[in-house]
Amino acid sequence: MNEYNEILLSHLKIGFCGAGRMCQALARSLIENNIVSSKDQIIASDVDENQRKIVTSQLGIVTTGDNREVVSESNLLILAVKPKDVENVLKDIRDQFLPHYHLLVSIAAGIRITTIEKFLKPKSRVLRVMPNLACLVNSSCSVYSSGHYATDDDRSIVNTIFSSVGSCEGEIDENLLNVVTALSGSGPAYFSIMVDALADGAVKAGLSRSMALNLAIKTMMGTAKLLLDKNLGFHPSQLKDAVASPGGTTIYGLEAIEKAGIRAALMETVTAATDRAAQLEL
Numbered sequence: 001m002n003e004y005n006e007i008l009l010s011h012l013k014i015g016f017c018g019a020g021r022m023c024q025a026l027a028r029s030l031i032e033n034n035i036v037s038s039k040d041q042i043i044a045s046d047v048d049e050n051q052r053k054i055v056t057s058q059l060g061i062v063t064t065g066d067n068r069e070v071v072s073e074s075n076l077l078i079l080a081v082k083p084k085d086v087e088n089v090l091k092d093i094r095d096q097f098l099p100h101y102h103l104l105v106s107i108a109a110g111i112r113i114t115t116i117e118k119f120l121k122p123k124s125r126v127l128r129v130m131p132n133l134a135c136l137v138n139s140s141c142s143v144y145s146s147g148h149y150a151t152d153d154d155r156s157i158v159n160t161i162f163s164s165v166g167s168c169e170g171e172i173d174e175n176l177l178n179v180v181t182a183l184s185g186s187g188p189a190y191f192s193i194m195v196d197a198l199a200d201g202a203v204k205a206g207l208s209r210s211m212a213l214n215l216a217i218k219t220m221m222g223t224a225k226l227l228l229d230k231n232l233g234f235h236p237s238q239l240k241d242a243v244a245s246p247g248g249t250t251i252y253g254l255e256a257i258e259k260a261g262i263r264a265a266l267m268e269t270v271t272a273a274t275d276r277a278a279q280l281e282l
């Protein structure tokens with residue numbers, strides 16, 4: 001983080017509308033990674049009183065049932081409610097939200113920036129980010145799109161905040177956010193299915209469930225690390241070739257994958273999820 005960013009961050013008061021899983025993961029990371037210097041720099045609202053109690057006791061941040069209080073106590077507002085609840089929140093906050101003072105960052109899937117801008121006062125600064133659930137373990141990967149009035153400082157802050165829960169891969173055209181939602185937003189579900197199925201195969205061949213799951217999960221993690229290692233520089237197909245020796249076990253396994261049409265199924269997975277994201281878009 002550069003010095004200028006540090007100055008920007010020291011003036012931030014971050015307000016979450018919606019204190020669910022994403023809010024908690026982000027807030028915890030902001031505190032643990034010293035992106036905010038004090039818990040007082042964060043406030044969160046939620047309609048659910050029980051949720052508010054959990055967040056206050058676990059994270060030590062102030063919570064409220066009133067979205068307007070969050071706006072009046074913050075200058076960066078993170079919209080972290082489910083997409084169906086976005087309209088209610090925006091209606092709540094419209095009067096308090098000041099375009100020259102507040103920045104709104106939405107992580108709500110499928111809610112377009114223009115839809116958000118329409119609810120707010122003219123020239124409101126809005127950014128839309130697509131992280132994933134790996135926020136919970138500081139391993140999310142996010143991208144963002146900017147609204148018409150967002151500034152470079154706004155982008156820089158968003159970059160810092162979402163890098164603190166993993167990586168922020170930069171800005172993309174908002175029209176591509178549906179693909180991102182389908183790939184990295186939904187991705188943890190796809191990889192979980194693969195781990196589960198591979199473990200099933202090992203259980204079928206006699207391995208215990210716990211050992212099979214453990215090995216499958218760690219193999220997924222190791223593979224990710226191999227593919228991310230810049231010194232090794234493996235493209236996925238090179239890594240596959242490196243493991244598959246002539247006439248060995250891996251190439252037989254790979255043949256089974258190809259016969260089952262798994263590549264095509266995975267491509268279709270992303271296409272179907274992208275299409276669904278487009279259908280749900282508001």
Ligand SMILES: NC(=O)c1ccc[n+]([C@@H]2O[C@H](COP(=O)([O-])OP(=O)(O)OC[C@H]3O[C@@H](n4cnc5c(N)ncnc54)[C@H](OP(=O)(O)O)[C@@H]3O)[C@@H](O)[C@H]2O)c1
Pocket residue numbers: 017018019020021022023045046047048051067079080081082083085088089107108109130131132133185
């Ligand atoms: N989870 C993911 O993997 C993921 C990944 C990328 C993006 N996102 C996006 O992140 C957003 C939040 O997801 P999440 O998983 O954190 O959801 P969540 O756990 O359901 O949290 C949202 C919270 O907001 C509360 N809420 C509902 N209406 C409200 C209102 N009008 N004012 C204030 N709070 C309100 C909900 O209460 P009730 O439950 O009582 O309604 C809930 O406690 C979603 O829009 C999602 O699309 C999620």
